[in-house]
Amino acid sequence: MADKRFHLAWFMNFTPDEWREPFGQGGRPWDGQFYVEMAKTLERACFDYIMIEDKLMVPQTYGGSSKASLNHGMMVPKHDPAPLAVAMGMATSRLGVIATMSTMAYPPFMMARLSSTIDSLTKGRFGWNIVTSAEDLMAKNFGMDRLPPRDQRYEMADEYMEVMDKLFHSWEPDAVVLDRDAGIYADETKVTPIDFEGKYYKVRGPLNTVPSPQRKPLYVQAGASPKGRDFAATHADSIISVASGVAEMKKFRDDIRSRAAALGRDPDTIKVMFCVTPVLGETDEEARAKYERMLNSPHFIVDTLASLSAITEIDFAQFDIDKPLPEKLVTNGESGTLDKFQQWGSGKTLRELVVDGGGGLVSSVELVGTPDTVAERMGEIMEEVGGDGFLITTPVLRVSRRFIIEVADGLVPALQKRGLTRTSYAHERLRDNLLDF
Numbered sequence: 009m010a011d012k013r014f015h016l017a018w019f020m021n022f023t024p025d026e027w028r029e030p031f032g033q034g035g036r037p038w039d040g041q042f043y044v045e046m047a048k049t050l051e052r053a054c055f056d057y058i059m060i061e062d063k064l065m066v067p068q069t070y071g072g073s074s075k076a077s078l079n080h081g082m083m084v085p086k087h088d089p090a091p092l093a094v095a096m097g098m099a100t101s102r103l104g105v106i107a108t109m110s111t112m113a114y115p116p117f118m119m120a121r122l123s124s125t126i127d128s129l130t131k132g133r134f135g136w137n138i139v140t141s142a143e144d145l146m147a148k149n150f151g152m153d154r155l156p157p158r159d160q161r162y163e164m165a166d167e168y169m170e171v172m173d174k175l176f177h178s179w180e181p182d183a184v185v186l187d188r189d190a191g192i193y194a195d196e197t198k199v200t201p202i203d204f205e206g207k208y209y210k211v212r213g214p215l216n217t218v219p220s221p222q223r224k225p226l227y228v229q230a231g232a233s234p235k236g237r238d239f240a241a242t243h244a245d246s247i248i249s250v251a252s253g254v255a256e257m258k259k260f261r262d263d264i265r266s267r268a269a270a271l272g273r274d275p276d277t278i279k280v281m282f283c284v285t286p287v288l289g290e291t292d293e294e295a296r297a298k299y300e301r302m303l304n305s306p307h308f309i310v311d312t313l314a315s316l317s318a319i320t321e322i323d324f325a326q327f328d329i330d331k332p333l334p335e336k337l338v339t340n341g342e343s344g345t346l347d348k349f350q351q352w353g354s355g356k357t358l359r360e361l362v363v364d365g366g367g368g369l370v371s372s373v374e375l376v377g378t379p380d381t382v383a384e385r386m387g388e389i390m391e392e393v394g395g396d397g398f399l400i401t402t403p404v405l406r407v408s409r410r411f412i413i414e415v416a417d418g419l420v421p422a423l424q425k426r427g428l429t430r431t432s433y434a435h436e437r438l439r440d441n442l443l444d445f
């Protein structure tokens with residue numbers, strides 16, 4: 009029988025858990041234990057990876073102040089993903105852990121060293137979500153007045169990746185000798201400087217960490233612009249995306265695969281994962297009622313628009329909620345999300361655009377129903393798209409223990425029953441599991 013399996017990942021961040029709802033967790037997950045428990049649950053459900061989104065600023069765009077973000081706990085507070093990835097990785101043995109880190113924030117030497125260290129600590133299960141940042145507010149925290157334009161950020165990131173690659177190979181695989189009798193730890197002839205001098209970076213090397221189990225972390229990326237897609241097709245092992253419906257999902261994946269093939273890469277070595285925000289219930293009607301309740305909650309519109317304002321640096325509080333947007337908006341920030349949201353030409357009011365998104369800014373397709381209904385639909389979608397998997401999340405990424413359990417103990421068993429997702433891990437390392445099917 010043909011292998012119908014696809015991959016599962018989770019998209020979250022180190023922000024307050026779901027603190028406002030009746031089944032909330034309290035809103036203080038800062039000792040990491042709640043998220044460590046989440047990682048263990050996802051490993052039980054055989055997820056490929058958990059991905060920690062990140063930003064490096066306190067948003068101040070919506071309404072021209074940080075009020076909405078801070079009052080609602082929206083995009084802030086946001087704690088550092090790297091230590092959380094370590095904590096989650098060391099409490100599990102198969103689940104991949106991905107941290108988002110910006111090429112605009114870390115010097116490449118630090119990124120290579122940190123990634124290599126975490127990959128060793130997690131025995132080959134670390135991944136890096138490569139972002140080039142999207143906000144001038146972020147840039148101001150790093151000695152810049154504003155971010156360079158997108159295309160330049162990608163040009164810098166391409167060079168950055170070249171440095172990283174050279175650093176990861178600055179130790180030959182057999183450089184660590186560990187010969188007690190001869191008193192040799194590492195062979196100095198197998199650890200060599202890289203002497204890199206490019207347009208943006210100058211790094212002597214070599215790296216001062218031993219080669220990690222995967223040698224380099226799993227590369228995750230979310231390029232949406234043409235430059236971004238080329239970057240992703242060149243470097244990524246896994247691409248994360250939000251599309252508008254099944255046809256767009258297929259189009260995006262086909263586009264990435266043809267770009268990869270044109271670059272001489274085997275497209276099957278890139279796993280494209282689509283964000284979805286399933287709403288699950290005991291019956292289809294109950295799930296639908298839950299979904300409607302969410303869409304009509306007073307927080308939903310503000311949370312969605314405040315998030316969108318943060319990542320595009322366009323103040324959505326300035327627009328009339330019951331009128332269409334006055335013009336097609338552009339951003340030097342997350343343009344893919346903006347374009348999907350604004351559905352330019354549709355004539356829809358801002359309120360309709362928010363509700364239309366259904367699952368927020370991170371929903372590729374509506375999934376509402378019982379675990380069996382949703383699992384069946386996920387199978388149909390993947391068949392149409394051609395692969396490679398889903399990235400589960402919630403509209404504003406906040407999670408409750410209850411929702412995690414609904415997925416791990418309701419949806420995933422329904423997927424497994426249909427032969428759609430794995431029931432055990434075949435390998436110890438993240439990249440091997442991702443390439444398994």
Ligand SMILES: Cc1cc2nc3c(=O)[nH]c(=O)nc-3n(C[C@H](O)[C@H](O)[C@H](O)COP(=O)(O)O)c2cc1C
Nearest residue numbers: 061062108139141230231232233236248250342343
């Ligand atoms: C699912 C998903 C997750 C993302 N996570 C982050 C993130 O954690 N931090 C960040 O700065 N940007 C994040 N982005 C933005 C992307 O890195 C990228 O800037 C965006 O998709 C726009 O692509 P473009 O720059 O090629 O236009 C994410 C995008 C998507 C679709």
